[in-house]
Amino acid sequence: MKRIAFLLTSIAAALAVTACGQKEPEAQAVAAPATAQCGKVKVANMTWQSAEVLANVDQIILTHGYGCDVELVPGDTMPTLTSMMEKGQPDVAPEAWINAVRQPLDGAVKEGRLHYAAMSLPDGGVEGWWIPKYLADANPDIKTIEDALKRPELFPSAENKGKGAVHNCPSGWNCQLTTENAFKAWGGQAQGFVLVDTGSAAGLDGSIAKAYERQQGWLGYYWAPTSILGKYEMVKLDAGVPHDKEAWETCNSKQECANPAKSDWARADVYTVVTDNFKNNAGDAMLYLDKRGWSNQTVNGLLAWMNDKQANGNDAAKHFLRTQPEIWKAWVSEDVAAKVQASL
Numbered sequence: 001m002k003r004i005a006f007l008l009t010s011i012a013a014a015l016a017v018t019a020c021g022q023k024e025p026e027a028q029a030v031a032a033p034a035t036a037q038c039g040k041v042k043v044a045n046m047t048w049q050s051a052e053v054l055a056n057v058d059q060i061i062l063t064h065g066y067g068c069d070v071e072l073v074p075g076d077t078m079p080t081l082t083s084m085m086e087k088g089q090p091d092v093a094p095e096a097w098i099n100a101v102r103q104p105l106d107g108a109v110k111e112g113r114l115h116y117a118a119m120s121l122p123d124g125g126v127e128g129w130w131i132p133k134y135l136a137d138a139n140p141d142i143k144t145i146e147d148a149l150k151r152p153e154l155f156p157s158a159e160n161k162g163k164g165a166v167h168n169c170p171s172g173w174n175c176q177l178t179t180e181n182a183f184k185a186w187g188g189q190a191q192g193f194v195l196v197d198t199g200s201a202a203g204l205d206g207s208i209a210k211a212y213e214r215q216q217g218w219l220g221y222y223w224a225p226t227s228i229l230g231k232y233e234m235v236k237l238d239a240g241v242p243h244d245k246e247a248w249e250t251c252n253s254k255q256e257c258a259n260p261a262k263s264d265w266a267r268a269d270v271y272t273v274v275t276d277n278f279k280n281n282a283g284d285a286m287l288y289l290d291k292r293g294w295s296n297q298t299v300n301g302l303l304a305w306m307n308d309k310q311a312n313g314n315d316a317a318k319h320f321l322r323t324q325p326e327i328w329k330a331w332v333s334e335d336v337a338a339k340v341q342a343s344l
Helices: 011-020 026-031 049-066 077-087 099-110 133-138 145-149 174-185 201-214 227-231 245-252 276-281 285-289 296-309 313-323 325-331 334-343
Strands: 040-045 069-074 092-097 114-119 126-132 164-167 193-196 220-224 234-236 270-275
Touching: 040 049, 049 069, 049 092, 049 285, 049 296, 049 313, 049 325, 049 334, 077 092, 077 099, 077 270, 092 099, 099 114, 114 276, 114 285, 126 133, 126 145, 126 174, 126 201, 133 234, 164 220, 174 193, 174 220, 174 245, 201 220, 201 227, 220 227, 227 296, 270 276, 270 285, 296 313, 313 325, 325 334
Parallel strands: 040 069, 040 092, 164 193
Antiparallel strands: 092 270, 114 270, 126 220, 126 234
């Protein structure tokens, strides 16, 4: 469910504006907070959980730490970035997965209409085939996809006795095609495996949960950051080969792909994107967005907490700020950190 939060102009910002209207000695002007420049800021609240939490973290820090008047607005990758390129709104896209729109976005950045701030996910978005950590620990020789496919007995199929199972992505998702083609490229069938249709996101997650509860083998497609990887510790297998962009675009991601190539999944670059207006007028708030970013492990754990508690993005943001100050205080000055801490 989309949650849209609206915040009133902070008292700090109002006082700062009033102060700016008075004639003060030079020393007083220098001492005035840079947050007076921040003003009204529209922050895109994307439709997936990790982006929702980050938008709410930004809302709290920008409001209480920098005196911004923040409004969260609904967003999604293509419509939000297109609107920012064409209309200059919203001001901030906290978690922009830019691979699908890199060419026009790079053009807008080159022209100065938009700017990249920090990588919101320095690890990047990652995809591939995973196995449970307990199985990886018990079988340290299994490092790659090829290694796993040599051991079908470790990943038994419930429906096909004597066969190993590779769990596929949900029906209708693009990763269903890429997993099917990876299965063909690595010769899964010839090595004694079957490809399991999990049917839905719930089915895929449920298969991991079931394997963990029974401490059984599991092999299949997944991605990060996600709540399921925060709840169940998994190890991503090395593809053993780099990403083949040409093969991926011409065959590996297509339904009709007779001869897919062995290829790693592309690492998704995930940045915070801001408008030129925000960069030039947000004052020290821009310094925060130039530093702010967290690991997939941190996000995985936060999303797992969010799901367990049935919490919304604002709840999760406050939980993060209260319980992991060692992470977020590195993004801001001591003065800003104190203001944010006092608001919690």
